[in-house]
Amino acid sequence: xxxxxxxxxxxxEIEIENPIAPLxxxxxxxxxxxxxxxxxGDQHMHVGIVHAPNAEMAFLFGKEQYGRRGFSVNIWVVKTxxxxxxxxxDSDIFDTVPEKQYREAGGYKVMxxxxxxxxxx
Amino acid sequence: xxxNSTEAIKELLYKMADDLLxxxxxxxEWTGLGPILEEDISFSSMAQDKIGQAQAIYQLxxxxxxxxxxxxxxxxxxxxxxxxxLVELPNGEYDFSLVRHFLYDHADQLRFEALANSSxxxxxxxxxKVKGELKYHVFHANTWLVxxxxxxxxxxxxxxxxxxxxxxxxxxxxxxxxxEDQLIAEGIFEGEDILQEKWLANITPYLIxxxxxxxxxxxxKPVFGGRIGQHTAELSPLVxxxxxxxxxxxxxEW
Numbered sequence: 139x140x141x142x143x144x145x146x147x148x149x150x151e152i153e154i155e156n157p158i159a160p161l162x163x164x165x166x167x168x169x170x171x172x173x174x175x176x177x178x179g180d181q182h183m184h185v186g187i188v189h190a191p192n193a194e195m196a197f198l199f200g201k202e203q204y205g206r207r208g209f210s211v212n213i214w215v216v217k218t219x220x221x222x223x224x225x226x227x228d229s230d231i232f233d234t235v236p237e238k239q240y241r242e243a244g245g246y247k248v249m250x251x252x253x254x255x256x257x258x259x
Numbered sequence: 260x261x262x263n264s265t266e267a268i269k270e271l272l273y274k275m276a277d278d279l280l281x282x283x284x285x286x287x288e289w290t291g292l293g294p295i296l297e298e299d300i301s302f303s304s305m306a307q308d309k310i311g312q313a314q315a316i317y318q319l320x321x322x323x324x325x326x327x328x329x330x331x332x333x334x335x336x337x338x339x340x341x342x343x344x345l346v347e348l349p350n351g352e353y354d355f356s357l358v359r360h361f362l363y364d365h366a367d368q369l370r371f372e373a374l375a376n377s378s379x380x381x382x383x384x385x386x387x388k389v390k391g392e393l394k395y396h397v398f399h400a401n402t403w404l405v406x407x408x409x410x411x412x413x414x415x416x417x418x419x420x421x422x423x424x425x426x427x428x429x430x431x432x433x434x435x436x437x438x439e440d441q442l443i444a445e446g447i448f449e450g451e452d453i454l455q456e457k458w459l460a461n462i463t464p465y466l467i468x469x470x471x472x473x474x475x476x477x478x479x480k481p482v483f484g485g486r487i488g489q490h491t492a493e494l495s496p497l498v499x500x501x502x503x504x505x506x507x508x509x510x511x512e513w
Binding site (some may be wrong): 145146147150167188189190191192194195198199201202203206 | 292295297301395399406500
């Protein structure tokens with residue numbers, strides 16, 4: 139039996155030779171992605187993952203894991219397998235984005251007028 | 260508030276705070292040993308909430324002239340505790356801990372809910388403050404009870420067995436105090452009878468969903484005595500372990 143400074147461990151009467159069989163793959167609960175919202179109207183932000191057998195339980199765990207410190211008003215949980223994610227191999231689809239400054243508001247000609255107005259001309 | 264009602268209030272506060280401290284300690288014994296990481300963290304966090312609620316009530320007792328919260332919590336002997344025997348029973352397997360959590364937290368939530376309107380304002384204030392915590396605790400308990408009660412044969416029979424073991428102890432939570440009539444008359448607390456009635460109404464729908472049967476009321480044998488310091492042999496070692504560090508050096512600053 140394992141004798142520990144922690145009385146709870148000693149009480150558990152754990153054999154020293156204690157072969158723990160690894161879990162089968164299907165014995166693992168699936169994962170849920172957790173999103174929390176700091177205040178009403180804010181975007182929900184992705185904060186992490188929990189293992190859970192269903193959505194309610196994922197919420198319970200998400201609340202404690204990610205919502206017990208700081209402010210939270212709302213939590214979303216989504217099954218990880220329901221998230222459609224792009225492949226990292228395809229990340230070249232974003233390659234030319236930095237060149238397209240004409241798509242950014244900062245590139246508009248009207249900015250000159252706005253800057254002039256701000257300067258009080 | 261006359262001298263007489265102060266005694267009545269103290270009795271009420273002691274039993275509440277002692278219930279919270281002892282169940283908080285018991286539940287914290289799962290820390291690091293819980294069934295899975297996420298649940299371990301959740302159960303431990305709720306155990307901390309319980310200790311925090313206990314401390315708030317020991318503080319009210321201190322305001323009424325009792326000793327400091329730490330002194331009250333850590334220097335009494337088992338027979339000076341007013342907790343119900345339900346909360347001192349060993350954790351057993353996780354099924355028993357969950358069933359106890361379910362039975363206790365429903366009662367705790369209703370007790371605080373009633374006290375939010377108490378004529379004793381300091382307690383009403385604490386009751387309003389812990390409302391959200393209790394709502395989460397009860398939601399956690401309901402979710403597990405229904406999930407395990409209806410998952411498979413083994414989980415269902417374990418939950419039913421744990422429930423049968425806990426039931427008469429749970430009824431013992433509603434042991435009346437000597438000041439019962441006075442507390443009711445002065446609008447301090449609605450009384451244990453009404454509380455038990457509400458509790459039964461609240462837990463029943465979840466038990467039905469979980470497929471767990473309540474024993475026939477003719478077989479109910481509430482285990483009383485905890486409120487007047489009569490405890491099982493389990494409480495003394497718990498108190499000793501809980502207060503070991505404090506007693507090592509009572510004057511230490513934390």
